[in-house]
Amino acid sequence: MPRTTRTARTTRLAGAAALALAAALTLSACGSSGGGSTAAKVTQQKDDSPYQGTKLAKNFEKPDLQLTDTSGQPYDLRQQTNGKATLLFFGYTSCPDVCPTTMGDIGVAMKALSPEDRKKINVVFVSTDPQRDTPKVLRTWLDSMGTDFIGLTGDLSKVKTAARSLGIMIEDPVVNADGTVTSTHGAQVLAFLPSDDKAHVLYMSGTEEKTYEHDLPLLAKGVAA
């Protein structure tokens, strides 16, 4: 991260980061759509980052995560996305609202990119309900949003550990009385830059599609946050 001499800016950044972190860590406390609008304000109150998403002050390492991709092959997140811009989201396919909305918005923004830029960004969806999200289920679901989206599934404890290292909370999925499944998972999207493979920008759930459309070309070009 570039050093800055202006303390005001540092404070503001720290404030934004604290807010983002607080939002990321106190997920369940934030019990209504009100949380979404607060998050939207965070992205509006801009620091001088070229990104409209929330710039992270703490740049999380990409988690060391080995799972199975949608073709049934082993997938090593660090190795296979090394040096590539990456968007990472944790969710589950029997989630009707937030997951398809978020992934669908990213899909629209990805399609707005030039083919070259599009190839430069990995969109990775990690299942928080691996028991039901088999590689095949994941592939069919992801194809609705982007046929080149990467879907990973496997050991839930690995997924939880990886998410925790990013400040994202995941709980074991609960099977409800009516047979539906509810998974509790932080619904934020993290953007990793190709330059250092670290997370630099955060998108809270409820981020508008336009925000992704604005930011993805920057991400593809590896513009610093």
Next chain:
Amino acid sequence: MSERSGLTDRRGTADRRFRRSALAGAVLAAVLGGGAILAACGTGGQDGTAAADTAPAKLSVADSYIPLPPAGGMGAGYLTVRNDGGPDQLVKVSSPAAGSVTIHRSTASTMEQVSSLDVPAHGALQLARGGTHLMIMDWQKAPALGDELELDLTFAKSGTISVKVPVKELTYRPGQS
């Protein structure tokens, strides 16, 4: 049945009896003391200015859509219930096109089922992405773009309103083409 208190409408017979006597009291109060007291009792329907809380709800449904469910599975439904009258409550949703429709609220990290939703007087109840939504499962037949699926919305006071809800692209939002 509902954990959200709000209206007293849907309780047992004891409650109804109470309401009836409250009504009688209110009518008496209206005769003796004029309209001002009525609002507090909540029963003064016919009396002009104080009538807001008990006027019949006047509901209409707008901007309804079902995003094409990914992989034909779990779906969501979104809509706005406008209300030009007194308060009401959405208590049930069903559809001949699906085996199960439930009302859910997305929080920052999970979803919770809710048993009813208030439709405020002279306001609107909005079911929108990332917030309160309908969760629709067990489709009779996988929805396709352009389908119009019936949703039957049952309200505590206004009865059931049936709407034809279009299936839109997964990423559709009202107000955008």
